[in-house]
Amino acid sequence: MDKHTGLPVVGMVGGGQLARMTHQAAISLGQSLRVLAVGENEAAGLVAGDVVLGHHTDLDALRKFAASVDVLTFDHEHVPGEHLLTLAMEGHVIRPAATALGFAQNKLVMREMMAGLGVPGPAFAEVSTVDDVVAFGGEHGWPVVLKAATGGYDGRGVWMLDTAQHARETVPELLAAGTSLLVEAKVAMRRELSALVARSPFGQGAAYPVVETVQTGGINTEVLAPAPGLDDSRVHEAQDLALRIAATLDVTGLLAVELFETDTGLLVNELAMRPHNSGHWTMDGARTSQFEQHLRAVLDYPLGRTDLVAPACVSANVLGAPELPEMGPDERLHHLFARYPEARVHLYGKQERPGRKLGHVNFTGERMEDLRNRALLSAHWLSHAVWLDGHEIH
Numbered sequence: 001m002d003k004h005t006g007l008p009v010v011g012m013v014g015g016g017q018l019a020r021m022t023h024q025a026a027i028s029l030g031q032s033l034r035v036l037a038v039g040e041n042e043a044a045g046l047v048a049g050d051v052v053l054g055h056h057t058d059l060d061a062l063r064k065f066a067a068s069v070d071v072l073t074f075d076h077e078h079v080p081g082e083h084l085l086t087l088a089m090e091g092h093v094i095r096p097a098a099t100a101l102g103f104a105q106n107k108l109v110m111r112e113m114m115a116g117l118g119v120p121g122p123a124f125a126e127v128s129t130v131d132d133v134v135a136f137g138g139e140h141g142w143p144v145v146l147k148a149a150t151g152g153y154d155g156r157g158v159w160m161l162d163t164a165q166h167a168r169e170t171v172p173e174l175l176a177a178g179t180s181l182l183v184e185a186k187v188a189m190r191r192e193l194s195a196l197v198a199r200s201p202f203g204q205g206a207a208y209p210v211v212e213t214v215q216t217g218g219i220n221t222e223v224l225a226p227a228p229g230l231d232d233s234r235v236h237e238a239q240d241l242a243l244r245i246a247a248t249l250d251v252t253g254l255l256a257v258e259l260f261e262t263d264t265g266l267l268v269n270e271l272a273m274r275p276h277n278s279g280h281w282t283m284d285g286a287r288t289s290q291f292e293q294h295l296r297a298v299l300d301y302p303l304g305r306t307d308l309v310a311p312a313c314v315s316a317n318v319l320g321a322p323e324l325p326e327m328g329p330d331e332r333l334h335h336l337f338a339r340y341p342e343a344r345v346h347l348y349g350k351q352e353r354p355g356r357k358l359g360h361v362n363f364t365g366e367r368m369e370d371l372r373n374r375a376l377l378s379a380h381w382l383s384h385a386v387w388l389d390g391h392e393i394h
């Protein structure tokens with residue numbers, strides 16, 4: 001409990017942009033997020049007043065941090081499960097609990113659990129030798145999708161293998177390096193969706209509108225809220241599925257269920273139990289941002305409203321350009337606001353590097369195509385200093 005405010009203290013393990021934006025939401029609630037960060041210049045470390053330096057794999061650092069907060073939560077999935085179980089046994093409050101988080105930490109464990117629950121997903125198999133992959137490709141057809149069971153993000157840890165030959169060139173090296181692997185059938189999908197829900201320890205659930213996520217090179221680059229043209233029955237199916245998974249796995253906090261929409265229905269891709277890229281639009285487009293919702297959920301407050309504030313909202317990620325533009329970020333922002341005063345810019349305070357997620361831009365309004373156009377132009381402009389539509393600067 002914070003002595004000044006009389007409010008509980010939430011501790012977030014990990015100091016990235018998700019912690020940074022959770023801190024932003026905590027301020028409005030009169031709270032301050034305590035952050036366990038690895039280094040001094042992390043996105044959250046730069047802004048939160050209460051930062052503890054320590055590594056998320058160091059049990060002693062975790063233990064000390066947990067003892068200083070009322071509830072422990074996460075900005076990423078990389079805390080070893082056995083450490084979380086130890087902390088829980090020692091009486092610390094962890095949300096989501098290790099038993100739930102395990103399904104977001106390990107894709108094979110998650111696939112097995114989903115299959116056990118009868119939740120539709122792609123065909124998959126565990127990989128112990130390259131022959132497992134070759135046999136799977138023979139049975140389900142090529143290409144196949146090879147995945148690291150743990151530690152992957154932003155498409156790192158995902159490999160599309162076109163042929164048995166390709167598998168023989170790729171798999172042995174990964175196995176030799178100790179990577180635990182699974183293989184999945186490559187899904188012929190119409191598009192990718194995300195169903196974001198929150199669940200509190202009390203058992204209250206809240207579902208956000210289902211969104212479409214657009215990926216480029218394995219990274220989510222654009223989020224469209226609500227998913228255009230998704231009929232109501234599919235929306236409810238996706239929301240019900242996410243709420244059911246949250247309740248069954250006893251998730252507390254946010255749960256993002258990444259989905260593939262196919263001609264025959266929805267398949268689960270993966271689970272995340274924290275604020276998620278597919279929920280960044282909620283900062284400007286929903287009544288309650290996902291970051292505030294996560295705090296409410298882990299503190300067991302009643303959850304906030306999840307509806308859109310306008311007919312549509314588009315969020316586009318700002319990804320570092322291959323070459324740093326000559327024009328500095330300050331001047332780029334000037335030009336962006338001159339062209340689009342309504343742009344809602346969220347930058348993470350990171351140094352620019354090729355491909356790095358530097359921020360996102362939200363546009364909220366009436367017409368999806370128009371919002372999309374402005375969001376994409378803005379996000380590209382902010383990292384590249386180039387207007388893709390040839391707009392001239394005067």
Ligand SMILES: Nc1ncnc2c1ncn2[C@@H]1O[C@H](COP(=O)(O)OP(=O)(O)OP(=O)(O)O)[C@@H](O)[C@H]1O
Pocket residue numbers: 122145147152153154155156157158184185186187188192215218219220258269270
């Ligand atoms: N079985 C599959 N069939 C077709 N495409 C797939 C399959 N699995 C993954 N993909 C594609 O690869 C992307 C990344 O896969 P996945 O979500 O498993 O990896 P990740 O690196 O953990 O993702 P994130 O960016 O969410 O951290 C998916 O969004 C999808 O575009």
Ligand SMILES: [Mg+2]
Pocket residue numbers: 258269270
């Ligand atoms: Mg994913």
